[in-house]
Amino acid sequence: MLPKEVLERAASEMLDANGAGQSVMEMSHRSADFLPIIEKTERLLREILAIPDNYRVLFLQGGAMLQFAMVPINLAGAAGKLSGGGRKTAAYVDTGVWASKAIDEAKKYVNVRVAASSKDKNYSYIPAAPAPETDDAYYYICYNNTIFGTTWKNIPETGKTPLVSDISSCIASEALDISRFGLLFAGAQKNLGPAGCAVVIIRDDLVGAAPEWTPSMLRYDIYVKEKSLFNTPPCYCIYIMGLVLEWLRDLGGLTVMAERNRSKAALLYDCLDASRLFHSPVEKSCRSLMNVTFVFNEVDGEKRAALEKRFLSEAAAEGLVNLAGHRLVGGLRASIYNAMPREGVEALVSFIERFEKNTLRA
Amino acid sequence: MLPKEVLERAASEMLDANGAGQSVMEMSHRSADFLPIIEKTERLLREILAIPDNYRVLFLQGGAMLQFAMVPINLAGAAGKLSGGGRKTAAYVDTGVWASKAIDEAKKYVNVRVAASSKDKNYSYIPAAPAPETDDAYYYICYNNTIFGTTWKNIPETGKTPLVSDISSCIASEALDISRFGLLFAGAQKNLGPAGCAVVIIRDDLVGAAPEWTPSMLRYDIYVKEKSLFNTPPCYCIYIMGLVLEWLRDLGGLTVMAERNRSKAALLYDCLDASRLFHSPVEKSCRSLMNVTFVFNEVDGEKRAALEKRFLSEAAAEGLVNLAGHRLVGGLRASIYNAMPREGVEALVSFIERFEKNTLRA
Numbered sequence: 001m002l003p004k005e006v007l008e009r010a011a012s013e014m015l016d017a018n019g020a021g022q023s024v025m026e027m028s029h030r031s032a033d034f035l036p037i038i039e040k041t042e043r044l045l046r047e048i049l050a051i052p053d054n055y056r057v058l059f060l061q062g063g064a065m066l067q068f069a070m071v072p073i074n075l076a077g078a079a080g081k082l083s084g085g086g087r088k089t090a091a092y093v094d095t096g097v098w099a100s101k102a103i104d105e106a107k108k109y110v111n112v113r114v115a116a117s118s119k120d121k122n123y124s125y126i127p128a129a130p131a132p133e134t135d136d137a138y139y140y141i142c143y144n145n146t147i148f149g150t151t152w153k154n155i156p157e158t159g160k161t162p163l164v165s166d167i168s169s170c171i172a173s174e175a176l177d178i179s180r181f182g183l184l185f186a187g188a189q190k191n192l193g194p195a196g197c198a199v200v201i202i203r204d205d206l207v208g209a210a211p212e213w214t215p216s217m218l219r220y221d222i223y224v225k226e227k228s229l230f231n232t233p234p235c236y237c238i239y240i241m242g243l244v245l246e247w248l249r250d251l252g253g254l255t256v257m258a259e260r261n262r263s264k265a266a267l268l269y270d271c272l273d274a275s276r277l278f279h280s281p282v283e284k285s286c287r288s289l290m291n292v293t294f295v296f297n298e299v300d301g302e303k304r305a306a307l308e309k310r311f312l313s314e315a316a317a318e319g320l321v322n323l324a325g326h327r328l329v330g331g332l333r334a335s336i337y338n339a340m341p342r343e344g345v346e347a348l349v350s351f352i353e354r355f356e357k358n359t360l361r362a
Numbered sequence: 363m364l365p366k367e368v369l370e371r372a373a374s375e376m377l378d379a380n381g382a383g384q385s386v387m388e389m390s391h392r393s394a395d396f397l398p399i400i401e402k403t404e405r406l407l408r409e410i411l412a413i414p415d416n417y418r419v420l421f422l423q424g425g426a427m428l429q430f431a432m433v434p435i436n437l438a439g440a441a442g443k444l445s446g447g448g449r450k451t452a453a454y455v456d457t458g459v460w461a462s463k464a465i466d467e468a469k470k471y472v473n474v475r476v477a478a479s480s481k482d483k484n485y486s487y488i489p490a491a492p493a494p495e496t497d498d499a500y501y502y503i504c505y506n507n508t509i510f511g512t513t514w515k516n517i518p519e520t521g522k523t524p525l526v527s528d529i530s531s532c533i534a535s536e537a538l539d540i541s542r543f544g545l546l547f548a549g550a551q552k553n554l555g556p557a558g559c560a561v562v563i564i565r566d567d568l569v570g571a572a573p574e575w576t577p578s579m580l581r582y583d584i585y586v587k588e589k590s591l592f593n594t595p596p597c598y599c600i601y602i603m604g605l606v607l608e609w610l611r612d613l614g615g616l617t618v619m620a621e622r623n624r625s626k627a628a629l630l631y632d633c634l635d636a637s638r639l640f641h642s643p644v645e646k647s648c649r650s651l652m653n654v655t656f657v658f659n660e661v662d663g664e665k666r667a668a669l670e671k672r673f674l675s676e677a678a679a680e681g682l683v684n685l686a687g688h689r690l691v692g693g694l695r696a697s698i699y700n701a702m703p704r705e706g707v708e709a710l711v712s713f714i715e716r717f718e719k720n721t722l723r724a
């Protein structure tokens with residue numbers, strides 16, 4: 001979901017952006033017309049997320065999935081498997097599907113050590129994070145787990161071991177102390193803009209250790225050196241991201257956005273906690289502000305499936321869509337990213353309450 | 363450059379595409395709203411380019427640059443350097459900057475054999491292509507060389523050795539016999555749409571030999587298996603590509619487009635061949651229809667630089683922009699891709715003729 005104001009502005013600038021007489025989609029990426037756009041997007045991101053000066057901001061393609069490979073290759077590859085090394089390990093905390101995918105990808109390049117996991121309780125909580133070990137090249141967490149609806153509330157203390165985090169689904173949703181991390185990355189498509197661009201925030205000292213066999217498009221040092229213009233970047237996505245960030249700045253930045261997000265999420269969690277029909281499967285201390293998962297209390301599988309089906313169909317009839325849980329886990333899920341207005345959550349809560357009343361009466 | 367009709371339609375559908383009540387930028391990539399869009403884009407591409415049924419069409423990120431790595435990794439990586447192999451070679455024809463970049467990238471993964479090169483005459487022609495050798499895993503050419511303004515006019519005969527070609531800057535400009543190739547790829551940003559999406563056309567039997575250390579996002583077999591939806595694809599770029607292809611189909615497909623392109627290019631080459639001030643540095647038999655390079659006859663470097671500067675500034679004053687040669691080679695260059703109307707080329711020819719008259723008179 002994108003803010004309506006952003007889409008309206010994009011439509012109005014489609015044939016002539018910033019008086020350039022052409023669409024952003026037509027601009028050469030090294031032109032005097034496009035450079036101010038990518039510079040503006042970076043400047044706004046730095047300002048809104050309070051990114052310290054000793055961090056580089058990179059715009060890449062390939063989404064979070066490509067980062068799952070780029071992180072181990074760039075941060076541990078030179079001492080890793082394909083380089084005849086194998087000395088180093090990388091610590092990963094397994095908090096669900098996206099962390100698991102990152103682990104599987106990293107195993108190709110480095111000895112992965114699963115430092116902690118919440119698999120024992122179907123990823124319904126965030127486990128305590130043990131301290132890193134000496135050989136850990138980095139320490140990896142997935143900050144917000146979209147599928148299970150959990151989020152880290154405290155940044156783990158990893159000392160001198162660089163902390164790496166996938167923040168795809170919570171970037172710009174509330175303040176985060178960037179200086180506690182070595183590297184952060186996010187696919188743009190949740191809170192920043194359309195699919196097709198990923199943002200990497202990397203601390204200066206971590207740039208540059210990629211082994212020589214690394215594909216050029218997977219080397220952080222090249223993106224740093226070429227200011228993300230080594231090849232043609234996803235110009236239009238970067239432009240839309242700039243518009244979204246302007247919208248976010250103008251409404252008050254992360255202080256206001258975090259307050260909105262907390263209040264939106266509280267509406268929904270309060271409704272679920274008061275419900276006799278549903279519950280949130282997530283421990284209260286780990287609940288995501290972005291993805292609220294919920295399940296019927298009903299234990300009979302067939303009855304539950306029928307209830308879910310009716311819930312989704314009646315919700316859709318009221319214009320409430322995308323409420324099915326992720327195809328890998330089932331259940332129900334409301335994604336309430338930055339661009340979702342409070343009215344959308346209020347409408348959902350009202351629907352849930354009416355659905356519950358009708359169901360319990362029947 | 364994109365067709366005006368395409369940009370107008372994109373603007374009008376920005377807030378509500380195909381009656382979905384949302385922007386394509388907001389659609390989930392596995393949703394019932396987006397699937398018809400990617401399917402339509404593939405169908406139109408197959409129809410317009412006459413892609414045989416035994417070829418898969420893939421939509422990826424990372425542009426041609428990422429293909430420079432994906433081709434050797436996927437087609438020769440299992441027998442290549444990082445897999446402890448080194449038996450296989452790959453033949454490359456060096457026709458300039460983009461072919462050279464592909465060669466440099468391939469060297470990381472396979473023993474590159476430069477089968478032919480036109481470097482001796484500053485890449486002003488396409489060399490004869492010698493037959494492949496037994497150990498060649500594939501045979502690579504860059505079909506249209508944007509920077510030097512050359513193009514292959516005949517597809518080399520490579521027998522059973524798969525022919526691979528970068529067609530980024532000539533895709534959909536005229537008919538090409540796909541069945542002569544094993545793999546074709548193109549960044550979308552020249553003739554198909556906005557930057558941020560690449561198209562790969564791969565023959566079935568070439569899918570699937572990637573070594574186990576290949577990053578998932580670099581494996582053709584995964585894109586084939588997941589129909590380009592393994593991770594979130596660049597949805598909006600794929601949508602715009604679909605609109606461009608509709609425009610191309612409606613105006614008569616490649617037959618009409620090729621005729622337009624030949625006629626546009628002839629206008630410009632005829633003007634240059636008749637000129638006493640400029641000339642085309644490219645051999646007549648290898649001239650690109652998409653990128654027309656030209657240089658001043660003046661041999662004194664300083665005088666030539668001054669002429670070029672004046673040319674570019676007077677042209678810009680008439681709204682004729684992007685005429686500087688590529689930053690790596692200098693000179694002048696007119697890129698006349700599919701979306702450039704004949705009137706644009708006529709205006710340029712008129713300007714060149716007036717510039718010449720004024721300069722020779724002075």
